[in-house]
Structure formats: C-alpha cells, structure tokens
Amino acid sequence: MEEVVKFNQLGKKFKQQVIFNEISLSFNGGQIIGITGQNGSGKSVLFKLMAGLERPSTGEIMINGHNITKTNSFPDNMGILIENPPFIDNLTGFENLKLLAAITNQINNEQIKVTLKQVGLDDARYKKVKYYSLGMKKKLGIAQAIMEHQKIILLDEPMNALDEESVLLMRILFKKLAEQGKTIFIASHNKEDIQQLCHTVYRVKNNQLIKQKKAYD
C-alpha cells in the first residue's frame, strides 16, 4: 500500500512546552486513522503540522512524497477540517463553498450541490450561514473538507455537535471515502466513532503517537 504521510524525527514545541518528540512514523493510504488523546495532548497541533499551518521544531513531514517541511509548503491534495472554518455569515452555505472552490477551480456547482447533499445539507444550501445551527456549520465544514475529492482528509472532531442520525450518515460517508482510496485522519474523543470507523488508532501521549492494540485502549 502507498505511503501517504511520513514523519521523520518530528518534533514540536511551543517555547518550553514540548508537544511532540522525535516521532518517526508512516501511514498508508486508503485507511481511516484515529487520533485520540487527552485535552491539550496535541491532536490539533498534529493536524496543523500535517496541513502546513504549523512548522515542525525539528524533523520533517512528507505528504504524498513531498517534503513540505523542506519546501516550506502546503500539501496538495489535502482536505482539512480543523476547529471552526471561518465561513462568511452573510452568504449561503452553497455560496461559501463556491467561493472556496473558486480558489483552485477543480469542481463545478453541481459537484458542490452533491457534496452538500452527502453531508445532509441539501435543504439548507440556500440559507445564509448566520442562520445555521452549530451542527449545520459542522456539516458545512465537513463538506468543504471533502468536496474537492482530496486524497488525504484531516477531520478534527468532525462529529461534535452532530445529532445521532447525522453521525450515522457521516460514518457511512467516511467509510465510502476510504473505500475510494482516500486516507482520513480523525481526531475524536468519541469511543464509538473511533471503534466503528478506524482501521488504525494512535493515542497522543508523552509527546509520542502510540499505536493502540485494540481500536481504543
């Protein structure tokens, strides 16, 4: 299987606070990888490092064969949901995605509509984001992360604020994306989501990523 993400002696610290220390790991494509760990352990920082939004203090990160650390670049082919994406309140969900899609111009309006349907926002696509509930905003965040059919998708707590039915819908969607060959990293505190979804699970602990024997140790 193809190696899509590789950490080479990755280290990260903020001033005196060590978050990661010399992590060397690689991840194969086409799987759902769970990232768990206590509050403040470093899950979001890990995603920011992979997305090129934070720079490693030491070591290197390779994404799809490109050394993003050496080239100081953002990875191609990566969809990202970290924290709450800054949507424009006065535009509809559809218009927000259209604006984002215009940056790379890879998908058309029809594909945006299909994505909105996939995340269960079909009825709300013409509603301004300022009238969206918390869960609806989360779904729009998931939509922007997956709409361009990126090879790697980072989802930081994607199920937060979603109702039970929507969680089930997302699980089916994420599994389908992995079957299509995409690699999905999911950070979550939800044991059931991790157990149901993930092929491999790592726990951030003691500045390391520790592979779990069971789906959730």
Ligand SMILES: Nc1ncnc2c1ncn2[C@@H]1O[C@H](COP(=O)(O)OP(=O)(O)OP(=O)(O)O)[C@@H](O)[C@H]1O
């Ligand atoms: N830009 C920054 N400057 C300084 N410290 C930071 C910065 N970003 C994150 N940190 C610190 O790094 C640590 C890890 O934060 P991170 O947000 O990755 O935790 P997390 O595992 O995602 O937590 P949670 O489960 O609460 O979402 C925290 O102690 C946080 O305060």
